[in-house]
Amino acid sequence: MFTSLLWMLFPLGQDLCAQSNPKLDPLIQNVYGRKTISLNGSWSYLLDQLEVGYYNYRRTPDPNGFFKDPMVDNVTVYKEYDFDSAPVMSIPGDWNTWEDRFFFYEGTMWFKHKFLYKKTDNRVYLYLGAVNYDAKVYLNGTKVGEHIGGYTPFNMEVTGQIKDGENFVVVKVDNKRTAEGVPTLNCDWFNFGGITRDVMLVEVPRTYISNYRVQLKKGSKDTLTGYVKMDGTETSQKVQLEIPELKIKKELTTDAKGYASFEIKAKPVLWSTENPYLYRVSLSTNADKVVDEIGFRTIETKGRQILLNGKPVFLKGISIHEEAPFRSGRICSEEEDLTLLNWAKELGCNYVRLAHYPHNEKMVRLAEKMGLMVWSEIPVYWTIQWENEGTYQNAHNQLMEMIERDQNRAAVIIWSIANETPHGDARDRFLSNLAKAAREKDNSRLLSMAMERSDKSATVLSIQDRMSEYVDIISCNQYLGWYDGLNEKIDRVRWEVDYEKPLVFSEMGGAAVAGYHGDKTQIWTEEYQEELYRKTLRMIDERMPPVAGISPWILMDFRSPRRLLPQIQDGFNRKGLISNRGQKKKAFYILQEWYRNK
Known part of the structure; x- marks a missing residue:
């Protein structure tokens, strides 16, 4: 009864962050600047x-x-x-x-x-x-x-x-x-x-530029839009916005609440995977100055296509956990970020799914400089307490903090609100309100979530999810050949996806122990994983509706206490294309070759 009353008193779209973390101040934008x-x-x-x-x-x-x-x-x-x-x-x-x-x-x-x-x-x-x-x-x-x-x-x-x-x-x-x-x-x-x-x-300074957003206006390639926010006792300020390469020098005047918005005509070189161009952007007052490197690009969908700067782009991706290569702890250095992203580039990726939580800011900025598009996600994962108001406040707060930190990063093209969540009214209400909150905060990026399959029959595979109306991309985690039958099943199925939206395989794959070899029908071997990738990629090419991208699971083996099989898993999820010791498995080269031809 009390929980139900809370939901009535506090509509899910409402900003409840202050209640979740009452002693925190608004996040400072671009802290490294x-x-x-x-x-x-x-x-x-x-x-x-x-x-x-x-x-x-x-x-x-x-x-x-x-x-x-x-x-x-x-x-x-x-x-x-x-x-x-x-x-x-x-x-x-x-x-x-x-x-x-x-x-x-x-x-x-x-x-x-x-x-x-x-x-x-x-x-x-x-x-x-x-x-x-x-x-x-x-x-x-x-x-x-x-x-x-x-x-x-x-x-x-x-x-x-x-x-x-x-x-x-x-x-x-x-x-x-x-x-x-x-x-x-x-x-x-x-x-x-x-x-x-x-x-x-x-x-x-006593009064400073606490937040700002400078991006292309949604649907436009020649109009910059955004805002600046001051914090302090003298919030009404003259703020100079400068982008020297675009010959932009505009004076903004913040109101009594320290806020000013703007629209400026400009024709920037667009950030792309081939040319990840960043502009030097500065905002200054008499007392404060902050400088950032910002790229400008458009991202949208049309039918079953994803359009980067108005042109169809196939997301050649890989999923990544924020776990350090070689030593298998939490990443804590830029060098470790760079190792993972360089492996993704070597694989042929133009996109990375940073799962299942926001990765560190330096990782996102490095991806941007390297021309890698980014899927960024909050850890609304599996079966959480959908009817708990505090749980929603927590998820909402993490979503707002993720967007706030990276709202100026051109590389980030997708905000993801969940992964593999069970269908139900409470879940749909929870996630639809997160989706609405994300769009209110930032409508310039695409919205998605990693869904599970809802098949029409044993051999007719599909995705049927009421959350499809709230997202821009239908993203699906599917494990044909691993959790669903052996590799031979991949050749016996067909797909029917009824949504006229881009379809992305947010996860796919199977496990192998690096250096463990055998017949291609023997699970856990590199040969089995290799065959699984070969068959899955052939299925995408030949027997599926158009697919707009994939981010197979996963770049590198990572620790997981769920993975208990001695001498095979030993506490690691072994679905990596690269071992935690840096050994590339045979499936790495299958995917690499496929990306070269895409």
Whole structure:
């Protein structure tokens, strides 16, 4: 009854982010274009399985928890923890691969970092690129913010809490899976815990440019549109927008709320996969200036085609998890991003599906510079709590943070709101409202979700989903030859897809152990995976309605606690075209050759 009342009181399309994370400030756009002080490096850590640093023995929050960290002599005054003598961990990073004893640990870990700071007249924000999953953040013993969600950035103003001289930041990180979480208890990737992306102090003037959007107007190749948003006490400002290569120099005047929109005629060179051209764009006031590299392109659909800059494009893709090559932990360096994206380019890709959550900002920016289109996704995955208002707020917040961070990235052509979700009224209401929220936030990109098949018969395969009316692309995960029969079945089926929208195989494939060889009918061998790809690609060419793209599952083997078969899986999903050790499997070359001919 109470849940039903909440749904009535708070329509799903409503912005509920402030309730989800009440202490956070709006996300600073293009944080890497700001004056920043890195807090990456060695952080002290304490494992706290019973959360004694947060709750007292009555299981109520302790106002003198670990975040206070007072100095005591442990002679006349005691303290049952000590960050100063605790071990240290490299941040960003995950604790699971830092020490063997933490490999399967899910729970609370405390992190502390000391730093020196010289105060100025600037405002100061503390920015965290991602913390998995529940983060509570303290500066000099005072709580400054909290955040739910393991893959999106957040920041909070700390101007009033930061001091001249030595400061310390403490972060309580809890990666326990929860039934109401996004993702929920059950998922097919590893739950790496920790502060997994950059931590920075961001310095900005008293009134600064907090957000902006500069893109081509939807449906146009010669009109730039967007907005600028100021934050501070003097929000009515003159803002100069400059794009020197396009000879654009336009003065904007923000209103009392700090907002100004614009439309400007221009004829930019369009960003494309062959020519990923980026312009230097600057926004400045008397006190502030921010510079970005932005590309301009159009993306739309027409019938069953996807059009990039008005021309049909086939999405030659691959799915990627944000897992480091060779060492199999959470990615924490640009070099590891680059390794995966270079493999995708070697494969012949013009597109990557960054699954199943927003990947780090540097990954998206590198893809953009390399001419790779991007599918970006939130972790609404499998069977989450569709009727739980808090779960919806959480998903909505992650969707808004994903869009907010990457809204100026030309490479991002698809926002995805879900993966392999079960049909039902509650699910449809949940997802349709996410779709509406995404379109209200950004209508310039395509919307999709990875659906499951709903076949018409055993041999007539199809997709039938009521969410089809809310998306631009009908995306389907299908595993003929793996979860659905053996490879011989691929030759016996046909497809009927009734929607006049582009069809993309968001996933397809099967598993193989690198270096394990046998007959092409023997599962787990490279030869079986190779044959599966050969037959599937032939099916796409010869016996299907038009397909607009594919992103097979997956570029590289990745850790998953669901994968238990000894000496075959050993805790890894083996569907990669490349092993976690960098070995290319035979199917890699089958797909590579097919892409060369597309």
